Amino acid sequence: MPHPCTQTMTSVAVTVRGVSYAYGEGAARKTVLDEVDLTLRRGEFAVLTGHSGAGKTTLLTLIGAIRSLQQGQINVLGFNLAGRGAIAQEQVRRQIGFIFQDHNLFSALSAFRTLWLTSGLSPSPPSRQEALSRATALLEALGMGSYLHSMPGQLSTGQKQRIAVARALMNTPQLILGDEPTAALDHDASMLVISLIRQHLTTNGASALIVTHDDRIFPMADRVLYLRDGRLVNAA
Amino acid sequence: MLLLLARLRYLLGAPEAGLGLRFIAFRPARFIAAASGIAMAVLVMFVEWGLMSAILRSQAGLASLIDGDLVLMNSARDSLHEWTRIAPVRISQAAAVPGIAYAAPVFQSGMLLRNPPDLAVHRIVAFGISPEAPPLKFADPAVVRRVLARPDAVLFDKLSRNIYGPVGIGHRIELDGRPFEIAGTARVGPDIVMDGSVVMSDGAWRAREPDAWPVMGVLRVVPKGDLAKIRTHLRAALPDDVSVITVKELWWREVFFTFRAAPIGIIFGVGVAAGALIGGIVCYQILFNEVMDLRRELSTLRAMGFGARFFRRLILEQTYLLTAMGFLAGFAAAFATYRFLAATTGLAMVLDWRSALAVAIPAAMMGHLGGIFALRHLSGFAAADVY
Numbered sequence: 001m002p003h004p005c006t007q008t009m010t011s012v013a014v015t016v017r018g019v020s021y022a023y024g025e026g027a028a029r030k031t032v033l034d035e036v037d038l039t040l041r042r043g044e045f046a047v048l049t050g051h052s053g054a055g056k057t058t059l060l061t062l063i064g065a066i067r068s069l070q071q072g073q074i075n076v077l078g079f080n081l082a083g084r085g086a087i088a089q090e091q092v093r094r095q096i097g098f099i100f101q102d103h104n105l106f107s108a109l110s111a112f113r114t115l116w117l118t119s120g121l122s123p124s125p126p127s128r129q130e131a132l133s134r135a136t137a138l139l140e141a142l143g144m145g146s147y148l149h150s151m152p153g154q155l156s157t158g159q160k161q162r163i164a165v166a167r168a169l170m171n172t173p174q175l176i177l178g179d180e181p182t183a184a185l186d187h188d189a190s191m192l193v194i195s196l197i198r199q200h201l202t203t204n205g206a207s208a209l210i211v212t213h214d215d216r217i218f219p220m221a222d223r224v225l226y227l228r229d230g231r232l233v234n235a236a
Numbered sequence: 237m238l239l240l241l242a243r244l245r246y247l248l249g250a251p252e253a254g255l256g257l258r259f260i261a262f263r264p265a266r267f268i269a270a271a272s273g274i275a276m277a278v279l280v281m282f283v284e285w286g287l288m289s290a291i292l293r294s295q296a297g298l299a300s301l302i303d304g305d306l307v308l309m310n311s312a313r314d315s316l317h318e319w320t321r322i323a324p325v326r327i328s329q330a331a332a333v334p335g336i337a338y339a340a341p342v343f344q345s346g347m348l349l350r351n352p353p354d355l356a357v358h359r360i361v362a363f364g365i366s367p368e369a370p371p372l373k374f375a376d377p378a379v380v381r382r383v384l385a386r387p388d389a390v391l392f393d394k395l396s397r398n399i400y401g402p403v404g405i406g407h408r409i410e411l412d413g414r415p416f417e418i419a420g421t422a423r424v425g426p427d428i429v430m431d432g433s434v435v436m437s438d439g440a441w442r443a444r445e446p447d448a449w450p451v452m453g454v455l456r457v458v459p460k461g462d463l464a465k466i467r468t469h470l471r472a473a474l475p476d477d478v479s480v481i482t483v484k485e486l487w488w489r490e491v492f493f494t495f496r497a498a499p500i501g502i503i504f505g506v507g508v509a510a511g512a513l514i515g516g517i518v519c520y521q522i523l524f525n526e527v528m529d530l531r532r533e534l535s536t537l538r539a540m541g542f543g544a545r546f547f548r549r550l551i552l553e554q555t556y557l558l559t560a561m562g563f564l565a566g567f568a569a570a571f572a573t574y575r576f577l578a579a580t581t582g583l584a585m586v587l588d589w590r591s592a593l594a595v596a597i598p599a600a601m602m603g604h605l606g607g608i609f610a611l612r613h614l615s616g617f618a619a620a621d622v623y
Binding site: 087090091093094095096100105113118167 | 250251252255258259261262263530532533535536539540541542543546619620
């Protein structure tokens with residue numbers, strides 16, 4: 001069995017085949033994903049949108065190995081997620097840069113400390129100095145250069161969210177999964193974040209799948225996917 | 237060693253190093269409250285342990301005052317607080333065994349001390365020893381010799397509890413109705429049974445009770461004498477009504493007797509265990525609250541790929557830090573409490589490395605277990621809990 005982190009360099013970053021997912025049991029069982037198929041190419045920036053409760057976040061968490069598959073196949077960065085245990089899923093998650101809807105930063109950790117901690121997930125963790133350089137560059141790109149040693153309590157919600165974006169990019173992931181990453185940001189900050197993600201994709205050949213209702217992002221995406229009644233529709 | 241150093245350097249330089257400390261230090265009020273709770277549990281353990289050690293030490297205190305190699309005692313005697321006597325002839329018989337250089341009787345009994353100024357009467361333990369070659373180290377031998385040369389003079393134990401009224405050198409008291417003068421002081425120390433002691437000469441003892449039998453005989457062997465061999469000869473020469481034991485054996489016998497028969501071990505052992513339990517619950521409660529407060533943040537880390545080892549280190553680092561700080565605070569509090577207890581009870585409360593170790597071990601266990609139980613809650617968090 002290949003190591004979960006073994007990446008097969010193909011032109012495809014993510015394939016989703018026949019994935020269905022339901023919550024609840026018996027009469028209360030509700031299907032949120034129904035035979036979903038999706039292919040995300042390397043270097044591609046895809047946006048996933050749809051009504052609330054359409055299953056966007058569920059699909060994102062299945063691709064991100066945060067939830068276990070119930071039915072279907074998902075291959076992420078060359079690793080098949082079907083039937084994998086918690087440890088293997090953990091290994092896959094380490095390869096992915098997550099941007100969650102809530103920043104969930106630790107109040108006790110400065111921006112740099114948060115990013116440095118994240119760098120520990122890298123297969124070859126950088127030294128403190130290397131992490132400092134990387135964190136400085138990321139925060140400067142996000143207009144947060146002077147907040148390197150700020151604590152979350154000293155930052156606005158939008159600033160915290162930008163720290164969370166930097167956290168997702170800290171280990172130069174080959175896949176970025178974002179759940180409403182610009183929801184707490186104003187227009188300029190949103191554009192900065194998306195530009196940085198795009199730049200990351202171009203530079204590193206990485207891919208991104210972003211769940212959002214923010215139509216300001218749509219024009220910047222390579223593809224907009226629409227999830228309706230648990231099924232995926234290519235919108236553009 | 238080099239590998240260990242490299243590992244240590246990696247651990248200290250790793251991004252997660254000191255994370256627990258940062259979490260703890262971020263909320264100082266909570267940290268102080270937590271450390272105080274643990275310190276209280278540690279103090280309870282120190283006091284329980286200290287009292288047990290002090291009682292055991294004081295009950296066996298007489299054994300550590302014996303100035304000899306072997307002790308002759310009635311074979312039916314279980315502890316030093318039973319004054320079962322031996323026939324005086326046994327001392328003479330022992331003295332006649334080859335290899336014995338010295339044999340002296342020790343008389344001991346309870347007496348009523350009457351202090352004339354307030355006419356109060358209190359029970360006190362009285363010893364009768366040879367002033368010329370004292371078998372017990374109550375005071376400087378020269379002082380013992382000088383003071384007890386007078387048949388109406390006694391040494392008063394200056395560590396006695398403060399219940400005997402005004403006593404001091406030159407003060408006159410009555411012992412079982414006979415007048416004596418306190419002409420010097422001794423160091424014996426009270427225990428849980430006796431409050432104080434006086435020491436008189438064996439001559440004075442025999443003057444009040446001509447047919448008195450001693451409670452023990454203290455024997456010294458000749459220089460470079462083979463103690464085991466001489467002891468075997470003594471056992472062969474003496475009838476079964478006396479036993480011959482070394483001073484060290486006597487000390488341990490007394491400690492075990494008190495530990496088992498009192499039953500000091502169970503009483504104070506339960507106290508130490510209760511302290512450890514309280515500390516463990518405090519530790520668990522603090523860490524449980526921390527884990528629940530940071531549920532979303534910790535779930536986020538799990539979703540990002542941080543594994544069980546990271547979380548174990550995060551929680552256990554906090555529990556060890558809290559336990560260490562609580563232990564230090566508890567140790568400082570125990571220092572003051574021991575002084576107070578020693579002054580008020582007269583017991584020898586000793587805060588040494590043995591006491592520290594005896595409390596540190598259950599304290600470390602309680603902290604570790606508290607952390608492990610808190611970790612069990614954390615392991616219940618799924619990465620998907622971030623949503």
